[in-house]
Amino acid sequence: MTTTIAVAGKGGTGKTTVCGMIIRYLTQNGYGPVLAIDADPSSNLNMVLGLPLNDEETVGYIREDMLTQVQTDSNAGVMQGGLISGLTKHDYFDYHIRSIIVEGDDVDLLAMGRPEGPGCYCPANNAMRLILDRISDQYPFVVMDNEAGLEHLSRRTTHNVDHLITVTDLSKRGAIAAKRAADMVDELDIKVGKTHLIVNRVVNGVLPPPLKTFIDSTGVPLLGTIPQDDTLVEFDFSGRPLVELGDDSPVYQTVAEMMKTLTR
Numbered sequence: 243m244t245t246t247i248a249v250a251g252k253g254g255t256g257k258t259t260v261c262g263m264i265i266r267y268l269t270q271n272g273y274g275p276v277l278a279i280d281a282d283p284s285s286n287l288n289m290v291l292g293l294p295l296n297d298e299e300t301v302g303y304i305r306e307d308m309l310t311q312v313q314t315d316s317n318a319g320v321m322q323g324g325l326i327s328g329l330t331k332h333d334y335f336d337y338h339i340r341s342i343i344v345e346g347d348d349v350d351l352l353a354m355g356r357p358e359g360p361g362c363y364c365p366a367n368n369a370m371r372l373i374l375d376r377i378s379d380q381y382p383f384v385v386m387d388n389e390a391g392l393e394h395l396s397r398r399t400t401h402n403v404d405h406l407i408t409v410t411d412l413s414k415r416g417a418i419a420a421k422r423a424a425d426m427v428d429e430l431d432i433k434v435g436k437t438h439l440i441v442n443r444v445v446n447g448v449l450p451p452p453l454k455t456f457i458d459s460t461g462v463p464l465l466g467t468i469p470q471d472d473t474l475v476e477f478d479f480s481g482r483p484l485v486e487l488g489d490d491s492p493v494y495q496t497v498a499e500m501m502k503t504l505t506r
């Protein structure tokens with residue numbers, strides 16, 4: 243059984259940081275191996291995890307290739323020779339996607355790249371989904387860092403989601419975006435188990451009353467809060483991966499407490 247956790251929210255609210263801390267908790271507590279899916283084309287989950295990433299090694303690039311192959315195939319009737327002779331197309335793309343997974347210590351990283359355009363050819367999308375589902379099924383946990391628009395979730399590029407975690411900072415726009423992401427669940431073409439909210443960059447452990455009132459009105463349960471921590475700025479500027487934050491880091495500790503609740 244795979245548990246899939248997807249993290250969403252407005253740009254800059256701390257989605258990638260939260261993903262990094264979740265992954266660290268899971269790998270450190272024997273829940274690995276974890277498949278980390280970077281579903282934000284402009285994200286830097288690899289840096290947070292301290293893993294190398296080649297910009298061109300994304301599912302999006304492979305999908306373009308698949309699209310060309312499928313179209314060539316349907317134009318020509320039967321595909322002859324070429325790169326994929328001797329393998330079924332499915333096996334070839336399965337192999338190709340597995341080959342771009344970056345392997346770390348108990349965590350593997352797969353970058354989605356850009357979501358498909360509206361005109362993308364259906365059989366190519368369906369084949370891609372089957373392959374991604376099959377890969378995800380091999381991990382006990384999948385953690386997905388999403389872009390604000392939830393493109394990959396709404397286009398059903400990925401697995402069903404057990405926990406959708408929306409992240410906000412103290413801003414009204416952040417909280418509205420988190421609520422919007424939570425509200426999108428009904429429109430998504432995937433199933434979402436539970437939706438949660440995390441408030442990041444909280445000062446002195448106190449939620450400002452107007453934000454608390456707004457959160458209460460959304461009906462999205464608060465999973466927890468993460469304090470503002472300037473150590474992250476040091477890590478950011480020195481290029482040090484956030485997964486190396488000490489066990490005593492308040493950012494890590496608060497996420498670890500939330501994960502204890504989710505994995506119970």
Ligand SMILES: Nc1ncnc2c1ncn2[C@@H]1O[C@H](COP(=O)(O)OP(=O)(O)OP(=O)(O)O)[C@@H](O)[C@H]1O
Binds near residue numbers: 282284286390442475
């Ligand atoms: N609790 C915190 N205390 C201090 N700095 C933080 C905290 N959380 C996140 N940051 C910093 O804020 C910046 C944005 O965080 P992050 O990249 O995780 O957000 P994001 O939502 O993934 O952004 P994007 O939408 O651009 O992908 C980073 O430089 C990060 O180090």
Ligand SMILES: [Mg+2]
Binds near residue numbers: 257258259282285286
């Ligand atoms: Mg990010």
